[in-house]
Amino acid sequence: xxxxxxxxxxxxxxxxxxxxxxxxxxxxxxxxxxxxxxxxxxxxxxxxxxxxxxxxxxxxxxxxxxxxxxxxxxxxxxxxxxxxxxxxxxxxxxxxxxxxxxxxxxxxxxxxxxxxxxxxxxxxxxxxxxxxxxxxxxxxxxxxxxxxxxxxxxxxxxxxxxxxxxxxxxxxxxxxxxxxxxxxxxxxxxxxxxxxxxxxxxxxxxxxxxxxxxxxxxxxxxxxxxxxxxxxxxxxxxxxxxxxxxxxxxxxxxxxxxxxxxxxxxxxxxxxxxxxxxxxxxxxxxxxxxxxxxxxxxxxxxxxxxxxxxxxxxxxxxxxxxxxxxxxxxxxxxxxxxxxxxxxxxxxxx
Numbered sequence: 001x002x003x004x005x006x007x008x009x010x011x012x013x014x015x016x017x018x019x020x021x022x023x024x025x026x027x028x029x030x031x032x033x034x035x036x037x038x039x040x041x042x043x044x045x046x047x048x049x050x051x052x053x054x055x056x057x058x059x060x061x062x063x064x065x066x067x068x069x070x071x072x073x074x075x076x077x078x079x080x081x082x083x084x085x086x087x088x089x090x091x092x093x094x095x096x097x098x099x100x101x102x103x104x105x106x107x108x109x110x111x112x113x114x115x116x117x118x119x120x121x122x123x124x125x126x127x128x129x130x131x132x133x134x135x136x137x138x139x140x141x142x143x144x145x146x147x148x149x150x151x152x153x154x155x156x157x158x159x160x161x162x163x164x165x166x167x168x169x170x171x172x173x174x175x176x177x178x179x180x181x182x183x184x185x186x187x188x189x190x191x192x193x194x195x196x197x198x199x200x201x202x203x204x205x206x207x208x209x210x211x212x213x214x215x216x217x218x219x220x221x222x223x224x225x226x227x228x229x230x231x232x233x234x235x236x237x238x239x240x241x242x243x244x245x246x247x248x249x250x251x252x253x254x255x256x257x258x259x260x261x262x263x264x265x266x267x268x269x270x271x272x273x274x275x276x277x278x279x280x281x282x283x284x285x286x287x288x289x290x291x292x293x294x295x296x297x298x299x300x301x302x303x304x305x306x307x308x309x310x311x312x313x314x315x316x317x318x319x320x321x322x323x324x325x326x327x328x329x330x331x332x333x334x335x336x337x338x339x340x341x342x343x344x345x346x347x348x349x350x
Contacts, residue, residue, distance in 0.1 A: 003030075004095075004098045007097075011027065015074075028062055032058040032059060034101065034102055035061055036055070040054055042113070061111075064111070128211065128212075131211065131214060131218065134189050134190045134193045135193060138197055141153070141193075141197070149210055150210060151210055157201070164204045165205050166207075172209055176220055178205075179218075179221040256335050260285055260331075260332065261282065273324065277321075280308035281324065287304050302314065302322070305317065
């Protein structure tokens with residue numbers, strides 16, 4: 001019997017409330033295994049920095065399917081795999097069942113990423129609020145609430161009789177391409193969307209996309225800008241390769257974090273800093289790395305450190321802390337430049 005058929009039978013046992021704890025564990029373990037490749041491909045830097053492992057994210061995702069009611073049953077699972085669906089897959093191919101299950105898990109994973117992004121980086125929610133505020137002030141922008149989601153319509157004024165082309169939700173990649181190739185990277189939210197309206201107007205385009213898609217376009221523009229800034233200047237961008245870029249960038253950031261820990265441990269061993277200083281430096285650097293991805297550094301380095309060492313004064317920072325932090329920031333920039341240079345050489349770009 002194939003693995004998919006065994007999985008389906010275990011689902012049937014659980015829906016019938018006629019299962020063992022071993023059946024339940026096997027089903028959860030199988031779902032986690034299906035999710036792991038997708039998580040490794042999609043998980044962003046903010047999850048890496050927060051210390052979540054793929055296994056943790058998979059378990060969080062799967063756990064939403066196994067919520068028990070007062071009768072000890074699993075209503076979410078029973079709704080997704082009701083009798084009609086189970087009967088259909090009992091006579092269908094195992095490939096069809098696996099595809100259906102993976103689609104369910106992928107949708108649940110998307111929800112998990114959404115909630116984790118708000119939990120791990122409250123700034124992401126803050127960016128969304130800033131986008132809403134900026135759009136409300138811009139002429140030609142309209143915000144509609146539809147079926148629990150926020151739809152944004154950007155329709156600038158046009159001269160002439162030619163009907164503008166509309167970019168819809170499934171054309172977000174093209175919207176991202178426009179933002180990157182027209183130099184919108186590195187702009188903070190108000191200027192970014194003001195320029196976007198101007199660019200769309202000049203190209204006789206209208207955008208009708210969700211607020212979440214606009215948030216992703218903004219963040220991906222900043223990520224690509226970061227790669228260009230640390231590389232050899234802007235690169236024309238034709239189609240998104242963000243899965244590869246984000247995965248590589250995540251690995252680099254993990255290496256960079258380990259490198260910064262090593263450098264700070266040396267300062268600690270020489271009694272140049274205290275343990276609490278070490279932790280403050282690391283957290284400040286993590287915040288700075290994230291800001292580099294999400295639009296650039298907005299505040300002085302002192303402000304990043306003071307968030308985690310609220311007791312330090314500007315005078316103390318200048319005398320004792322600034323030199324160390326500035327050195328760590330410089331070496332972090334140099335590290336990313338080297339990585340990007342190596343990537344360009346490996347891909348034959350130089």
